[in-house]
Amino acid sequence: RKEVEQDPGPFNVPEGATVAFNCTYSNSASQSFFWYRQDCRKEPKLLMSVYSSGNEDGRFTAQLNRASQYISLLIRDSKLSDSATYLCVAAGNMLTFGGGTRLMVKP
């Protein structure tokens, strides 16, 4: 079992839709969590940090459920520019990256 698991997708959604990604982690000692966005052939860029139960930043909401060991990312009112791969990251002794979930927002 991978330490951090994500549905690879792709998730194909129309503009304006709300989409949610889930990510599960196996290391119960993980303290911090992050969502990174990665565009095709580019480096990952930090989208959100999650240190407690959740975090919200504009159209993006991240939630953490420690009991069930999963983190979610909700994107409201999807834009074409949201099309990218979203990487879930759990921090224990080191950062452990999931394989990413690909989102494609269509006009």
Add this chain to the structure above:
Amino acid sequence: DGGITQSPKYLFRKEGQNVTLSCEQNLNHDAMYWYRQDPGQGLRLIYYSQIVNDFQKGDIAEGYSVSREKKESFPLTVTSAQKNPTAFYLCASSPNPQQGGGSYNEQFFGPGTRLTVL
């Protein structure tokens, strides 16, 4: 502007050759990391360094070597012992590996080097 730079952006290597990938940061970060990403895959940790003159193996260190002689620089050498070196290599840095309360600082990435073995 502060940031992380990697060079070259694209690199082609013949089998049996060693190559060195550059990573420089001017963010005054203590910790630096090297990852490898294969198509459709997550990032896998190769080596990391939490302080100058010290570095540790990550999950896939075989066939790679690093040095950390300066805080700003963390070059990665891909040796001929690495059997499948074609990949996207990403360097990252963070202020320090662990902040108070056990929470990790996020990592910031350079633009990457795409290595292809011919």
